[in-house]
Amino acid sequence: MTDLPDSLAAARPPRNQWWDVWDQFRSHKGALIGSVILALTLFSVLAGPWLWGVDPTFINIRMRDQPPSLAHPLGTDQLGRDMLARLFAGGQITIAVGMTAMALSILLGTLIGVLAGYFRRIDGPLMRLTDLFLALPLLPLLLLMVMLFREPLVGSFGPEGGIFALIVVAIGVTSWMQTARIVRGDVLALKEREFVLASRSIGTPARRMILRHILPNVMSPIMVSATLGVANAVITESALSFLGLGFPPDFPTWGRLLNDGLAYINLSPERVIWPAIALSALVLSINYIGDGLRDALDPRIRGR
Amino acid sequence: MLTFALRRLLMAVPTLLFISLVIFLLLELAPGDPVADMPLTIPPEVREKIRISLGLGEPMHVRYALWLYNLFVTEPSYWIDALFGTDLAQGSQRIISFQTRAPVFDTIAERMPQTLIVVGMGYVVGVLIALPIGIISAYRQYSVFDQIGTFISMVGFSVPTFVTGVMLIVVFSVWLGWFPSIYDTTLQVTDWPSFVKQMRQMVMPVFVLALYNAAQISRYMRASMLDNMTQDYVRTARAKGMSERVVILKHVLRNSMIPVVTVIALGVPGVFTGAIITENVFKVNGLGQQLLLSIQGNDAPMVLTISFIFAILIVLFNLIADLLYGLLDPRIRYD
Numbered sequence: 146m147t148d149l150p151d152s153l154a155a156a157r158p159p160r161n162q163w164w165d166v167w168d169q170f171r172s173h174k175g176a177l178i179g180s181v182i183l184a185l186t187l188f189s190v191l192a193g194p195w196l197w198g199v200d201p202t203f204i205n206i207r208m209r210d211q212p213p214s215l216a217h218p219l220g221t222d223q224l225g226r227d228m229l230a231r232l233f234a235g236g237q238i239t240i241a242v243g244m245t246a247m248a249l250s251i252l253l254g255t256l257i258g259v260l261a262g263y264f265r266r267i268d269g270p271l272m273r274l275t276d277l278f279l280a281l282p283l284l285p286l287l288l289l290m291v292m293l294f295r296e297p298l299v300g301s302f303g304p305e306g307g308i309f310a311l312i313v314v315a316i317g318v319t320s321w322m323q324t325a326r327i328v329r330g331d332v333l334a335l336k337e338r339e340f341v342l343a344s345r346s347i348g349t350p351a352r353r354m355i356l357r358h359i360l361p362n363v364m365s366p367i368m369v370s371a372t373l374g375v376a377n378a379v380i381t382e383s384a385l386s387f388l389g390l391g392f393p394p395d396f397p398t399w400g401r402l403l404n405d406g407l408a409y410i411n412l413s414p415e416r417v418i419w420p421a422i423a424l425s426a427l428v429l430s431i432n433y434i435g436d437g438l439r440d441a442l443d444p445r446i447r448g449r
Numbered sequence: 450m451l452t453f454a455l456r457r458l459l460m461a462v463p464t465l466l467f468i469s470l471v472i473f474l475l476l477e478l479a480p481g482d483p484v485a486d487m488p489l490t491i492p493p494e495v496r497e498k499i500r501i502s503l504g505l506g507e508p509m510h511v512r513y514a515l516w517l518y519n520l521f522v523t524e525p526s527y528w529i530d531a532l533f534g535t536d537l538a539q540g541s542q543r544i545i546s547f548q549t550r551a552p553v554f555d556t557i558a559e560r561m562p563q564t565l566i567v568v569g570m571g572y573v574v575g576v577l578i579a580l581p582i583g584i585i586s587a588y589r590q591y592s593v594f595d596q597i598g599t600f601i602s603m604v605g606f607s608v609p610t611f612v613t614g615v616m617l618i619v620v621f622s623v624w625l626g627w628f629p630s631i632y633d634t635t636l637q638v639t640d641w642p643s644f645v646k647q648m649r650q651m652v653m654p655v656f657v658l659a660l661y662n663a664a665q666i667s668r669y670m671r672a673s674m675l676d677n678m679t680q681d682y683v684r685t686a687r688a689k690g691m692s693e694r695v696v697i698l699k700h701v702l703r704n705s706m707i708p709v710v711t712v713i714a715l716g717v718p719g720v721f722t723g724a725i726i727t728e729n730v731f732k733v734n735g736l737g738q739q740l741l742l743s744i745q746g747n748d749a750p751m752v753l754t755i756s757f758i759f760a761i762l763i764v765l766f767n768l769i770a771d772l773l774y775g776l777l778d779p780r781i782r783y784d
Contacts, residue, residue, distance in 0.1 A: 280464050282759035284722045292744045380609045387611045414619040421612045429607040
């Protein structure tokens with residue numbers, strides 16, 4: 146071991162590569178603002194019900210269709226439920242659906258991508274499967290799945306759990322294809338690298354090879370896909386809810402609130418505007434974060 | 450090139466069969482019953498006769514084969530009859546909707562023009578907006594125009610069409626009252642005032658779709674222009690003393706259009722499926738709205754046929770995009 150010259154050591158102190166990623170991420174203004182907005186949204190949605198303390202499902206028919214006031218800062222809906230509390234409750238479900246559906250889609254995409262990239266024998270069939278899924282008319286299919294399997298699932302898992310499971314699974318199994326393609330491409334390239342050859346030469350089994358050497362190296366594209374996947378899942382869920390095929394009014398999501406408010410748009414347009422703003426801000430901030438993350442995780446751009 | 454196209458066309462056949470099978474099985478596995486909505490006073494034996502008259506008495510694979518046969522043999526023979534006055538079909542059974550008891554393709558033919566006019570116009574306008582924005586954004590990279598353009602395209606890309614649509618309705622229909630919020634489907638364009646009325650009711654849906662499509666395409670256009678702008682041939686063109694106009698609009702633009710054209714082609718089927726939402730926001734009686742109505746009404750033949758048309762569009766435009774790429778870029782060889 147030779148010691149580094151003092152000047153070199155002083156110029157570049159050893160540091161974790163994630164600090165470089167963070168530095169690059171910080172220089173992307175949109176991503177930074179996006180993170181702040183996302184943090185604020187998450188905080189208000191999680192802490193909001195606790196701070197505001199009004200039951201979003203409490204029906205007070207005498208107080209229906211109220212304009213904004215001190216008691217109800219965003220007014221009340223056609224059944225006298227407090228809109229602010231409903232907005233918080235809706236945000237929780239919206240974000241929960243987005244996260245869970247993304248996790249499922251990333252899991253499927255990574256699994257299929259890694260298997261297709263690593264094992265040549267199943268590469269062809271798995272990629273044909275991916276192509277088939279890409280050729281499916283997704284929105285009609287989603288509508289169909291949700292419409293048709295709603296009743297039996299609600300019957301067996303209850304109205305909230307059943308629809309949650311249905312929507313998460315439906316979004317998950319129709320959105321993994323891009324991730325699988327990206328991951329497969331990266332795995333194919335990684336497989337030819339020397340460290341994989343070295344590790345194979347000492348007899349590493351395929352399972353450990355994938356978990357120890359391949360997966361950590363494809364984390365960057367997976368992280369970017371995951372971020373954009375949340376945005377996509379949130380939009381898809383809201384679209385379903387907006388078309389009246391998502392969550393029931395007792396468990397509103399932002400898309401559902403938008404749909405409910407649409408009937409009263411002439412009377413109180415703010416009932417539509419608030420969920421619309423919340424939804425747009427969430428998706429926009431996530432997309433900006435994804436953009437910044439893509440730049441930050443790309444070593445060719447980093448430190449430029 | 451020709452062999453590639455033929456091979457892709459052959460590949461498309463099993464893909465489409467698989468997709469139709471998936472949709473068919475989904476509809477089969479569902480617990481819904483098309484006669485469930487009928488009055489309870491109908492005696493069970495009559496109800497059973499109605500089921501048989503709807504073709505539900507046959508086993509599953511027979512019905513699937515029958516649907517395929519009707520779609521690919523009976524329906525085209527009716528179209529040929531209508532065009533040339535022949536009698537190929539000889540009054541054979543067409544695909545009948547459970548809800549309307551009319552041929553599915555009659556309904557589709559009624560709905561198609563609205564979708565094509567409104568949604569197609571939205572796409573065309575979107576492309577026409579996107580291309581100049583992408584070109585200027587790339588040419589003046591990091592300028593104020595570029596920053597604003599990037600932000601707007603990010604917004605257009607992130608904000609779903611049902612949110613922009615509803616916001617437009619709030620501002621322009623509720624507050625300002627400039628445009629109608631509901632598309633008048635009975636309006637017939639006969640003279641100038643009715644034409645103006647038609648234009649007014651088309652403004653908002655077209656704008657919503659145009660913004661959404663322009664956002665995506667302008668990003669591709671900008672990225673593609675930026676890729677080409679630093680190439681050697683651009684420097685050569687400038688060194689030859691060509692004007693900036695010629696360099697950008699002839700040399701760079703033509704090369705940058707290659708990936709963008711394929712993206713535009715790939716986006717066409719998405720326009721039809723994505724328009725389900727926009728058509729529902731503005732109550733346009735297009736294909737997407739019909740699909741939603743049929744799904745809600747358990748109308749299996751209609752859902753199957755419309756979804757299959759969407760699937761054909763997706764497969765077809767994927768093929769077109771691939772072929773266009775090969776035609777436009779001589780560096781791509783498919784053989």
